[in-house]
Amino acid sequence: DQQVKQNSPSLSVQEGRISILNCDYTNSMFDYFLWYKKYPAEGPTFLISISSIKDKNEDGRFTVFLNKSAKHLSLHIVPSQPGDSAVYFCAASGFGNEKLTFGTGTRLTIIP
């Protein structure tokens, strides 16, 4: 049972445009959400997170939006840069629960 879903395996975006990566979850107990970025032959690295008490969190070019009623979150990257080409994973955890559940990932390719 995939509790965190990323339905787009891949996404291509022109350099300078906005990249939007989507993630859906099914477990209503999740209250903390994270995005990770992964380059080939490296471990995933933390990018940005959001708590369920917020609906938006921004860090430079990266913004995460959370829609609790739809159980949906998205990561916006603007403007997109070639170095943003990587696999992006969304993850979720529940209150008082250390378990971190990941999605299947979306491969983002930025076209120069």
Added chain:
Amino acid sequence: DAGVIQSPRHEVTEMGQEVTLRCKPISGHNSLFWYRQTMMRGLELLIYFNNNVPIDDSGMPEDRFSAKMPNASFSTLKIQPSEPRDSAVYFCASRGQGMNTEAFFGQGTRLTVV
């Protein structure tokens, strides 16, 4: 801190052999996770420990897989006997205590079973 350290980085073994993957978490972190990366399931959680105690091993695929955490600074994931379908990249991650913290990943071990 050097971050989460995994060894070996690459492992090639023959089917039927025992394989042991090792992980040193970040000092002070009290949760440790073992993940396997596959195309179909992304980052699949195999098992996680809290304060050296296994909390959830529901992701361990078969009895051939076992994990231990004898102390706060060391964990192992063992596969015995190994099979070609176990070939994947295995990641270890650690997370500090407290609400709303991120997990830090090691570089991973690429396992190839031939």
